[in-house]
Amino acid sequence: MIALTLSGWRRRLKKGWSWKKFGDGRSATVSMSSGCGGRRQSESGSSAEFSSSLTSSSLPPPRTRIFKIIVIGDSGVGKTCLTYRFCAGKFPEKTEATIGVDFRERLVEIDGENIKIQLWDTAGQERFRKSMVQHYYRNVHAVVFVYDITNAASFHSLPAWIEECKQHALGTEVPRILVGNKCDLQDSVQVNTDLAQQFADAHSMPLFETSAKNPNSQGDRNYGNSDHVEAIFMTVAHKLKSQKPLVLSQPPERRPLCWCP
Numbered sequence: 001m002i003a004l005t006l007s008g009w010r011r012r013l014k015k016g017w018s019w020k021k022f023g024d025g026r027s028a029t030v031s032m033s034s035g036c037g038g039r040r041q042s043e044s045g046s047s048a049e050f051s052s053s054l055t056s057s058s059l060p061p062p063r064t065r066i067f068k069i070i071v072i073g074d075s076g077v078g079k080t081c082l083t084y085r086f087c088a089g090k091f092p093e094k095t096e097a098t099i100g101v102d103f104r105e106r107l108v109e110i111d112g113e114n115i116k117i118q119l120w121d122t123a124g125q126e127r128f129r130k131s132m133v134q135h136y137y138r139n140v141h142a143v144v145f146v147y148d149i150t151n152a153a154s155f156h157s158l159p160a161w162i163e164e165c166k167q168h169a170l171g172t173e174v175p176r177i178l179v180g181n182k183c184d185l186q187d188s189v190q191v192n193t194d195l196a197q198q199f200a201d202a203h204s205m206p207l208f209e210t211s212a213k214n215p216n217s218q219g220d221r222n223y224g225n226s227d228h229v230e231a232i233f234m235t236v237a238h239k240l241k242s243q244k245p246l247v248l249s250q251p252p253e254r255r256p257l258c259w260c261p
């Protein structure tokens with residue numbers, strides 16, 4: 001079901017529809033296109049992404065579970081940068097407002113199992129999301145709410161985003177996390193951690209403060225010197241894995257993954 005939907009998305013995206021371009025002119029999406037995203041992934045050192053792509057020809061390939069995680073929040077809070085950071089291992093040089101939705105995927109290994117983390121980077125601007133919003137919320141495994149710690153309005157919008165989830169029948173059993181982004185801009189903080197923590201507690205969500213631009217910056221209190229963005233999404237994946245969601249994907253493709261055009 002989801003595979004068909006995604007094929008449709010891919011076709012539309014290939015036509016240049018709802019696609020975010022970056023400064024280098026290439027798509028940021030790692031696994032949905034045949035661009036150079038995967039190669040960049042390897043260059044950035046996150047080699048786990050493609051580790052399971054070549055399987056022994058004599059063995060039936062293992063099925064890969066997919067976790068669909070939607071990332072929502074006001075325009076400009078850094079949803080694209082966070083998802084790009086996780087999937088491509090770096091901060092994009094330049095972004096444009098997302099139109100509709102962008103997909104990014106990354107294959108990771110958790111406790112010996114290959115799992116595909118599929119991030120749906122949704123448009124923050126109302127005019128760019130209207131027609132597609134119902135698609136975001138189908139078969140969602142987890143939700144990441146993002147606000148910008150330097151923009152109080154983006155924090156005050158969170159109840160509206162939570163309400164939107166409710167309206168699309170997203171039950172409380174679906175794990176949610178709250179991410180305060182742009183922690184590298186400590187001189188411009190408008191949302192202090194205590195306030196954010198109160199909000200997170202009131203909605204039973206864990207809070208993470210981080211920076212897509214510099215995920216090791218001092219403002220991030222969660223993960224010492226490691227890559228916090230990586231750790232945040234991996235935390236969600238571990239939680240999902242323990243919940244054993246449905247198997248949605250086909251076995252991994254057998255073609256060698258050369259991502260060069």
Ligand SMILES: Nc1nc2c(ncn2[C@@H]2O[C@H](COP(=O)(O)OP(=O)(O)OP(=O)(O)O)[C@@H](O)[C@H]2O)c(=O)[nH]1
Binds near residue numbers: 096099122210213
């Ligand atoms: N300093 C700093 N800037 C960031 C960070 N994350 C994103 N930005 C900047 O914030 C702006 C918006 O980032 P996007 O990732 O496009 O925001 P978005 O939430 O995807 O926006 P929409 O697509 O309109 O919903 C860009 O200029 C980014 O460079 C961060 O962690 N630190």
